[in-house]
Amino acid sequence: MPLARLPSMSALIAFEAAARHESFTHAARELCLTESAISRQINGLESSLQIQLFVRVKQRVMLTKAGSLYSEQVRDILRTLERNTISIAAHGSGEGSLELAVLPTFATEWLIPRLPGFYEQHPKMKVNMGVKTNPFSFEEEHFEAAIHHGKPIWPRATSDFLFREEMILVARADLIGTSIKKTADVLKFPLLYSTTRPESWKQWFAAAGIPSNSTPVQSFGFELHSMLVRAAQSGLGIALVPGFLVPEQAWRDGLVRAHEISIPADDSYYLVYPNNMRHSAPLEAFREWILEQAQKFGNEKPN
Structure with missing residues (x-):
């Protein structure tokens, strides 16, 4: 069976806006297009998919069940694309953000109290944190690096030693x-x-x-x-x-x-990141900073 032709980006953007508002008029206003242009994009999308996405009742439009499901999927895809575009644009600059998976208590008690020092050195960067207590696949998550406690074994990734405990x-x-x-x-x-x-x-x-x-x-x-x-x-x-x-x-x-x-402890803390992320300026800045902090911490005498 031949693959279906993928919809154009303009059609998906028009559909997402129309689905969110359930209004071609509001979607047209948001996208600075005419209502007829939105309607043409939606008609073309429905024709390509061979499925009805909206029910048209007089001057109103309502999502069908299929349209509602598809709108959620398209919205997720557009958000991911936007986030990835921002991220890749920041890789070669002194700006941007790092999506970091953290261990909750480690982040609360060790990492976050030290973060002001990172931002003093890199005021245009930011570190966004989410909790992950177990190893995961970078390919299946939005995270670009992780703080890991365990053995330095992570598929297709580099593990930089931080310290033991x-x-x-x-x-x-x-x-x-x-x-x-x-x-x-x-x-x-x-x-x-x-x-x-x-x-x-x-x-x-x-x-x-x-x-x-x-x-x-x-x-x-x-x-x-x-x-x-x-x-x-x-x-x-x-x-x-x-x-x-x-x-x-x-x-x-x-x-x-x-x-x-x-x-x-048998295991240690590591900063882990995919091998293909070493070109990322935010990651490199954070990596250099946290390795320095970890070395200082490791040299401190216990209370």
């Missing part, structure tokens, strides 16, 4: 008091863990010399580290979290180290 035990001071005198005493309290790192407590037990089959009085799982910290703040138990993700306010509000033993 130390996992520490935190709890409310009035929950634990002075009751933790030896490592096994942590088992007297509920243990809070990240569901994305289910083996972390076993690793801490190994470092602390506690038998791996030991069980606490209770345990609770949380997907995000921000939830984990908040649970510890609320007195739900002892949390094992990356130390740098504990906000300063939490320490001021009564959170303390529940035990001095810390463990290095």
Whole structure:
């Protein structure tokens, strides 16, 4: 079966405007065309598709079911095309934006507080952030780079090392008091863990010399580290979290180290981006900046 001839861009733009307003008159006004020109574009589109997109009733037009579905698809395509056009136009300039996928707690506690420094260096650039907690396909998403925690394995992409982290035990001071005198005493309290790192407590037990089959009085799982910290703040138990993700306010509000033993996380943080994005000026600017910030952070002494 031969492929259908693709509609012209002018026909799609006219259809999208007419569908959004459900009015040829308003679409013509928006696009600075005559109403008859809009009508010709729609008639040509319907003829090409061999389907009715509008129902015409006297002086009004209404979308058919097929027209409503098609209008949503066309609108998404035009928005994507607009975004990609703006992005490609910015690649060789000192302006533009970067679509960055982030880990939520990392962004809140580490990245965003440092961003003013980036904007001081690059006032005409911007970083748009969206949350992605698991690896994804750059080909299927609008993101141009990602902050990743894990192994540096990502298909057809470059992974730039940022830093590793130390996992520490935190709890409310009035929950634990002075009751933790030896490592096994942590088992007297509920243990809070990240569901994305289910083996972390076993690793801490190994470092602390506690038998791996030991069980606490209770345990609770949380997907995000921000939830984990908040649970510890609320007195739900002892949390094992990356130390740098504990906000300063939490320490001021009564959170303390529940035990001095810390463990290095198995994995590290990386800036990941498709191999074909290295020509992007916004990405290169952000990459240079965040690698510098990560190196400074890595050289800082822990609290």
